[in-house]
Amino acid sequence: MTHELTRRGFLMRGAAIGCSAAASPLITPMSFAATPWDNRLVVIILRGGLDGLDAVRPWGDAAFASARPNLAGQKASALDLDGYFGLHPAMKPLMGLWNKGELAFVHAVSQPYRDKRSHFDGQDLLEAGAVSLASGTQRDGWLNRMLQGIPGVEAQTTFTIGQENMLLTSGDAPVSNWSPDVDVTLSEQGLRLLELTMQDDPAMAAVMREAVMLAGQDGDAVVAESEAQMMEAMGNDMAASRKGKGHHRIADFAAEQLRSDARIATFSLGGWDTHARQEITLKRPLEQLSEVLLHLRKGVGASVWGKTTVVAMTEFGRTVRENGTKGTDHGTGGLMVLSGGAIRGGKVYGQWPGLEEAALYDRRDLMPTGDVRAWAAWAMRGSFGISRARLEEVIFPGLDMGNNPHMML
Amino acid sequence: MAEGERSALFVIKNRRKLGYSAYECRGAVIAAPVLQGSFTVFDPVMAETRFGYGLSPRIAAPESIGVMLAGLKGRDAMADRFPIETFESFGPREAERIRLRRITRGRAEGDVEAADAALRDLKEQTRRDALKWLRQDMLRRVRTQTGFRERLVAFWADHFTAMGKGAVINMATGPYVEEAIRPHVGGRFEDMLIAASVHPLMLHYLDQNASIGPNSRRAQKKGGARGLNENLAREILELHTLGVDGPYTQTDVRQLAELLTGLKWAPLKGAVFLEGVVEPGAEEVLGKTYGPDGGVEAIHAALRDLARHPATARHIAWKLAVHFVSDTPDPDMVTLMTRAYLDTGGDLTAVYKVLLSHPSAWAADAGNFKRPITFVSSTLRALDLPVRWAEAWKPARVGRHFFRPLLRMGQRWQRPAGPDGWAEEDAAWITPQGMAARMQWALGLPEMMGDRMPDPREFVAAALGPTPPQRVVFAAEAAENRREGVALVLMSPAFQKV
Numbered sequence: 001m002t003h004e005l006t007r008r009g010f011l012m013r014g015a016a017i018g019c020s021a022a023a024s025p026l027i028t029p030m031s032f033a034a035t036p037w038d039n040r041l042v043v044i045i046l047r048g049g050l051d052g053l054d055a056v057r058p059w060g061d062a063a064f065a066s067a068r069p070n071l072a073g074q075k076a077s078a079l080d081l082d083g084y085f086g087l088h089p090a091m092k093p094l095m096g097l098w099n100k101g102e103l104a105f106v107h108a109v110s111q112p113y114r115d116k117r118s119h120f121d122g123q124d125l126l127e128a129g130a131v132s133l134a135s136g137t138q139r140d141g142w143l144n145r146m147l148q149g150i151p152g153v154e155a156q157t158t159f160t161i162g163q164e165n166m167l168l169t170s171g172d173a174p175v176s177n178w179s180p181d182v183d184v185t186l187s188e189q190g191l192r193l194l195e196l197t198m199q200d201d202p203a204m205a206a207v208m209r210e211a212v213m214l215a216g217q218d219g220d221a222v223v224a225e226s227e228a229q230m231m232e233a234m235g236n237d238m239a240a241s242r243k244g245k246g247h248h249r250i251a252d253f254a255a256e257q258l259r260s261d262a263r264i265a266t267f268s269l270g271g272w273d274t275h276a277r278q279e280i281t282l283k284r285p286l287e288q289l290s291e292v293l294l295h296l297r298k299g300v301g302a303s304v305w306g307k308t309t310v311v312a313m314t315e316f317g318r319t320v321r322e323n324g325t326k327g328t329d330h331g332t333g334g335l336m337v338l339s340g341g342a343i344r345g346g347k348v349y350g351q352w353p354g355l356e357e358a359a360l361y362d363r364r365d366l367m368p369t370g371d372v373r374a375w376a377a378w379a380m381r382g383s384f385g386i387s388r389a390r391l392e393e394v395i396f397p398g399l400d401m402g403n404n405p406h407m408m409l
Numbered sequence: 410m411a412e413g414e415r416s417a418l419f420v421i422k423n424r425r426k427l428g429y430s431a432y433e434c435r436g437a438v439i440a441a442p443v444l445q446g447s448f449t450v451f452d453p454v455m456a457e458t459r460f461g462y463g464l465s466p467r468i469a470a471p472e473s474i475g476v477m478l479a480g481l482k483g484r485d486a487m488a489d490r491f492p493i494e495t496f497e498s499f500g501p502r503e504a505e506r507i508r509l510r511r512i513t514r515g516r517a518e519g520d521v522e523a524a525d526a527a528l529r530d531l532k533e534q535t536r537r538d539a540l541k542w543l544r545q546d547m548l549r550r551v552r553t554q555t556g557f558r559e560r561l562v563a564f565w566a567d568h569f570t571a572m573g574k575g576a577v578i579n580m581a582t583g584p585y586v587e588e589a590i591r592p593h594v595g596g597r598f599e600d601m602l603i604a605a606s607v608h609p610l611m612l613h614y615l616d617q618n619a620s621i622g623p624n625s626r627r628a629q630k631k632g633g634a635r636g637l638n639e640n641l642a643r644e645i646l647e648l649h650t651l652g653v654d655g656p657y658t659q660t661d662v663r664q665l666a667e668l669l670t671g672l673k674w675a676p677l678k679g680a681v682f683l684e685g686v687v688e689p690g691a692e693e694v695l696g697k698t699y700g701p702d703g704g705v706e707a708i709h710a711a712l713r714d715l716a717r718h719p720a721t722a723r724h725i726a727w728k729l730a731v732h733f734v735s736d737t738p739d740p741d742m743v744t745l746m747t748r749a750y751l752d753t754g755g756d757l758t759a760v761y762k763v764l765l766s767h768p769s770a771w772a773a774d775a776g777n778f779k780r781p782i783t784f785v786s787s788t789l790r791a792l793d794l795p796v797r798w799a800e801a802w803k804p805a806r807v808g809r810h811f812f813r814p815l816l817r818m819g820q821r822w823q824r825p826a827g828p829d830g831w832a833e834e835d836a837a838w839i840t841p842q843g844m845a846a847r848m849q850w851a852l853g854l855p856e857m858m859g860d861r862m863p864d865p866r867e868f869v870a871a872a873l874g875p876t877p878p879q880r881v882v883f884a885a886e887a888a889e890n891r892r893e894g895v896a897l898v899l900m901s902p903a904f905q906k907v
Contacts, residue, residue, distance in 0.1 A: 116619070120574035124827075139827060163816045167826055177842040182817050184848045190893040193884040194848075194900060200878055201902035204778075204839055208900075211841035211848070275513075276525060324521045325513055 036152035039307045039342060039383040040258045042265045042296065043143060043376070045168065046289070046314035047123060048272030051328050052335025053320065053366060054282055055091065056105050056348065060084030063355035067321045071278055071328075081105075085348045090286035093294060101345040102297070102305075104407060106336040106375055108350050110316060110368035117330035119273065122315030127167035129373055129396045140171030142373075143266060145395045146380055147173035159257045161250050161267040168266055176262075180218040180249035184211065188223050218253045251292040255299020258308070263384075272314060276325035293339050306341035309379050309408065313337075313372050319364050320355055333366030336375055342383065344407050349375075374401045382408030440472050448768035454874040455771055458907040460733060461556020463787030466871050468554055474765045478758055480555025481595030487549035487559065488591065493542045499584035500609060502535055504676040506577045532576050539580035540804040543811055543822050546583070550786040551794050561594040561761075562586065563782070564732055567830040569605035569649060571614040572823060578613065582823040585610040598725060598755035599716035603709055606645055609674035609681060615641035615828060622670040622688025637688070642666035644828045650715040652724035661694050668692040668699055668711055722750035729764060731833050735777065739769035776907050778835035781818035784847055785811065788899055791872040792858060810857050817846035835906075844900075851896035865894025878903045 054071055058064050060083065065072045079087040081098065085107070097103035112131045113122050125132070129142030147153045148171065155174035160166050162179050169175045186194070191212070198205035216222045247269060254265035269292065271285035289312065297305050317334025333353070338345065353359050353367040361367045377391040377399060392399050442452035449455075453470035456477055457463055464470065471477045509528040512519035550559050566586040573579035589608045593601035605611055612618050620638035621628050628636070642665035646657045671687040674680070682705055691700040697714060699707040715721060726746035730738035746763045753759040764770055779787065802810075815822055819842065825831045832838070855862050865885035869877045881901045888894030898904060 118574050120579075139829065163813075164821060165819060165826060170826060177819070177840055179817055179842055179846070182842060182846045182849055184845050184852075186848075186852060186893055186896070187889050189887070189889050190897065193887055193893070193897050197878075197880050197884045197897055197901045200880060201906065204844070204902050204905070207839050207841055208844050211845040214841050215845050323513075324515050325525050329514065 035154075035157055035261055035263050036150050037263050037384050040263055040265075040300070040304060040309070040340075041379060041383045042254065042258070042308065042310040042340070043168065044266070044289075044292070044310065044312040044337075045123070045127065045166065045268045046272050046285075046312055047268050047270045048119065048274075048285075048314070049122070049316050049318055049330055050272045050285075050314040050334060051274060051278065051282060051318040052107060052314075052333070053318070054274075054278065054328070055088045055286060055335055055337075056081070056107060057086045057088065058084065058107075058352065058355065059086050061352070061355045063320075063357075067355060069322070070326045071322050073279075082348055084352075088282070088286055090283045091290050093290045097293065097297070097339060098346055102339055102341055102343065103293070104338040104343055104345040104347050104349060106338065106349040106370065106372075106407075108333045108353050108366055108368060109336050109370040109372045109375065110333050111372050113316065114332065115362075117316060117332075119315060119330075124167060126313065126315050126372070129376075131398055141166065141168035142376070142395050143168045143264065144171030144173045144175065146384075146386060147171075147175070147264075149173075156257075156261045158264040159254065159262050159266070161254055161265060164268065166266060166268065176214075178214050178218075178253065180253040181246055182215070183218070184215040184222055185224050186222070191223055217256055218249065247288045247292050248295055251295035252299050255296050258296075258300050259304055269312075274318070274327050275323070275329060276327040278322070278327040281327070289337070297339075302341075308340040309342045309383050310339040311336065311376055311379050312339075313376070317366050320360055320366055321364070331365035332361045333368040336372055338375075338379075338407060342409055344409050347407075349405055349407055370402075371399065373399050375405070375407070377401050378405055378407065440470075442771075443473075445768070449771040449773075450766070450768055452771050455907070457556055458787070458874070459770075459776060460560060460765070462550040462553070462559055462783065463556070463790045463907075464871065464874055465551070465790045466793050468552070471555070471557075474762065477555065477557045477765060478595075478762055481558050481561070481758055481761070483555075485558075485591070487553050488587070490552070491545040491548045493545050493587045494538065494584045495588040496581060496584040496608070496610065497588065499581050500676060500679065502531065503578050503581070504679075506531055507676055535577050535580045537804040539583060540807040540812060542583035544799055544802065544807045547786060547789055547794075547811060548796055548799055551790045552796065556790075557761075558594065560733075560783075562591050564729070565590045565594055565601060566823075567825070568728065569601070569611070570825055570828050570830040571605070571608065571611045573610065573613060578610075579824075581610050586823075595758050596756075597716075598721075598750075598757055599713045601757075602645075602649060602716045603712050606641070606649065606712055607672055607681060607705070607708065609676075611641065612672055612674045612681065615644055617641040617669060618673050620666065620670055620673075621686045622667060624690075625670060625686045625688055627685045637663070637666050637670070639663065639666040641672075642669055645712070645715065648829055650724070651718060651720040652727075655718075655720040655724065657695060664692040665694045665711065668694065668708060671704065672708065716755055717751075719747070719751060722755070723747045725755075726750055726760060728833070729760065732777070733764065734770050734772075735775040736834055738775075739767070742767040742769050778838050778906050779904075780831060780838055781815050781820040781843065781847070782822075784818070784899075784905065785815060785850070787904075788851070788854075788872075791868070792854070792861070792863065794857070795861065814846065814850040814853075817842070817849070819843045819846070847905075848896060848900055851899040852892055854895060855892050862891045863895060865891055865898060868895050869898050872898050873901075873903050 057072065059075050075086060079089060079092060081087055087095065094103055111126050113125045127141045147158060153173060155176045158169060158175045160169045160175055160177045165177060198208050212222050250267050254267065258265055269285060269288055274281045293310060296310065300308060313336050314334055316330060316332055318328035318331040323329050351369040353369050357363055359367055373396045377396055378401065380386045381388065381391060388401060392401060440453050442449050451474055453472060454464065457470045460477065506528065509524045509531065511517035512524035513521055513528060553559050569590060571582065571585055573581045585608060589604040590601065593604060616638045621636060623636050639662050643662045646655065646662060646665065647653050651657055667688040671682050671684060673683045673686060689701065691698050694711055699711050726743050730743050730746065742764065745767065746760050749759045749763040769775060812822055819838065819840065820831065863871065865888055869882055869885045873881065881898055881903055884897045885894045888897055
């Protein structure tokens with residue numbers, strides 16, 4: 001036994017370095033190198049297939065109301081965007097952003113994925129940024145490819161937030177993952193003992209240190225004074241995600257990271273697969289998206305928001321006509337949501353193809369007239385000055401970005 | 410003895426002498442490591458921690474390599490005791506889903522609202538059943554006498570990753586593993602390769618269902634709107650057999666894809682081969698010609714040849730060594746395993762025997778960081794989770810104790826990101842999120858274990874064996890309460906890196 005540890009010796013050592021939790025090596029903040037950029041980019045993947053026609057309703061299109069007898073709703077001036085399009089009532093809280101020019105949409109866009117309309121393939125392709133999965137070769141995500149080879153990029157530059165790893169940020173470039181509903185709450189004694197046992201493996205100790213630091217940044221303190229407080233703190237995290245407020249924590253955590261060293265944050269929002277009773281089922285995801293944008297804006301503060309671009313995209317749109325269960329099925333052309341102080345908002349971008357049957361894709365879906373990857377590419381070009389050649393050859397191989405849509409300020 | 414009276418009480422004898430000579434816990438005596446010169450050539454504790462799902466206070470560790478290998482051949486006691494549905498009975502669920510959806514989409518006659526409700530019930534019932542299968546898998550790991558067998562099932566299920574895309578079928582991985590993987594882990598590689606490659610779930614997952622020979626009868630009739638899909642062919646070569654650095658070209662991928670045409674799972678018909686989409690003519694893969702008109706037999710022949718290829722032998726040997734021993738395995742061990750594979754025509758038990766007989770398999774400085782599922786499973790085994798409790802849990806509780814924590818730790822149950830399965834490198838798992846999620850789950854164990862939460866001082870030996878690191882012994886003793894003490898043992902490098 002080389003390490004003669006006794007309780008007394010341990011506690012005395014603890015006393016020598018001070019008993020406040022802040023002095024524990026496990027919760028000493030680490031210092032990070034300078035980041036490569038000043039602008040911020042947030043990418044939100046809307047999983048399940050957002051019905052763009054319901055979120056941003058083409059009131060100006062004569063075929064709209066007849067295609068959606070139960071879903072079209074009433075045209076309301078309070079939700080009018082530009083005389084042609086109107087917002088879904090659940091997104092009404094965003095009218096303020098729209099009026100300030102901090103919210104925009106791109107309509108009738110999609111990725112190149114066609115016909116099979118599978119969520120899984122569609123999401124994989126959307127995140128891989130590839131044209132097809134048939135060759136089975138693209139195993140990293142486009143956002144990770146953007147980061148590869150950029151000097152100054154560290155794990156803390158990019159945060160993937162939420163329970164699931166995302167293909168979007170998977171790859172050789174370092175990325176941080178964190179889910180705010182994960183929390184470490186233990187007694188001060190427990191924290192010190194954790195630090196002690198971790199000495200047997202320095203690599204693990206370093207990661208644990210970062211874990212404790214991140215856990216301390218997402219709402220609850222790491223060190224609880226009593227076991228009751230500890231249970232309460234852990235219960236709060238679980239309860240928050242169970243009660244559907246998990247998206248607030250995700251947005252708040254993203255904002256907190258973006259305010260300091262992070263430049264990119266990405267996460268997913270689910271619930272968009274509205275095959276039935278869409279009038280009810282789409283309300284909550286749209287409210288959540290709205291709340292996320294408002295939380296982000298508030299969380300980063302005015303100065304950072306001015307440098308921020310938020311891009312929300314989905315794997316495909318949904319059928320133009322509503323189905324027999326008052327919902328919509330998997331379609332093709334859809335909607336992209338843009339927000340942030342760095343964008344030229346207050347505008348619905350894109351080329352509207354029309355909803356008459358002959359204009360539809362496959363006579364059922366909104367015809368895509370633009371590629372979501374091109375819009376994402378312009379956002380990266382505008383935010384980080386990535387060259388067009390890299391965007392078209394490496395990040396989205398084979399993409400033609402087309403003309404600059406000038407959606408960034 | 411009734412389960413309720415048991416406790417994880419260990420008696421450690423003579424541990425200061427040679428590491429230890431005997432180690433017992435309520436009837437489960439663990440023998441001493443076997444030494445040969447200065448090398449350890451077998452250690453019962455490591456047989457459980459490195460090659461199984463950890464130590465159990467109830468079940469004795471294997472006494473020898475021979476016992477470990479014999480455990481692969483005997484009756485599958487865990488599958489009998491904790492059954493999981495096979496795909497044969499799962500398949501009709503998918504057929505039912507398709508039938509109901511045709512009604513809800515107006516493509517078939519029927520009551521739309523009733524079909525919609527039935528569809529929701531079907532999805533919900535399947536989801537609940539899948540949580541039950543997750544629990545069964547965990548209980549197998551808690552109670553198995555041959556942890557190595559369970560680890561191999563997980564290893565090969567990952568090697569042949571397949572998962573459903575779509576409601577209902579996305580719960581099919583457990584049944585697929587039960588049928589295509591589990592029976593073959595102690596057998597010949599080629600049998601498992603064939604069982605997995607032509608399995609309905611694999612045909613679905615890697616888009617073989619969508620593949621149509623460009624000159625097939627179907628393509629002629631329909632104008633060839635959809636063509637060949639190379640996905641399955643590529644993954645067979647790149648992931649399942651030769652390996653990404655293997656000696657194959659794009660032409661081989663294409664030719665194999667053409668050979669595979671015809672394999673197609675049609676849930677309503679129960680069929681897995683359709684002549685109409687077969688690409689006519691012979692195909693040449695790695696210089697050997699198959700067909701023409703060989704049908705399923707020609708496909709099997711090609712798969713057998715791929716299985717026996719030296720590049721496959723090396724790929725499999727290397728992957729096993731990395732998975733069980735170290736991210737950077739001893740090249741000598743890999744070479745010997747490769748030779749055993751080739752000498753026996755891919756007899757996997759012969760390969761495992763070489764792996765386990767090599768001194769570097771037992772090196773104290775080797776080992777891997779546990780994946781989340783291994784971390785959770787070995788915790789449950791060390792805690793001796795009472796079977797009767799877990800069997801009485803409602804699905805929601807399985808979700809709370811197992812499914813969601815695993816998700817937070819970075820391992821969604823049976824859903825890796827792609828066909829290449831879960832990452833092997835330790836670095837992929839030692840992440841802040843992953844570590845914090847492990848800690849969170851470990852600190853929440855009293856909710857699962859109730860009054861069966863062990864004394865941390867005893868739990869040190871239950872989880873780590875007779876020679877626990879001194880720092881962990883100290884921490885378990887100094888912890889303020891059982892919750893933190895047990896969590897500290899589980900979070901210790903000694904428990905997590907085996």
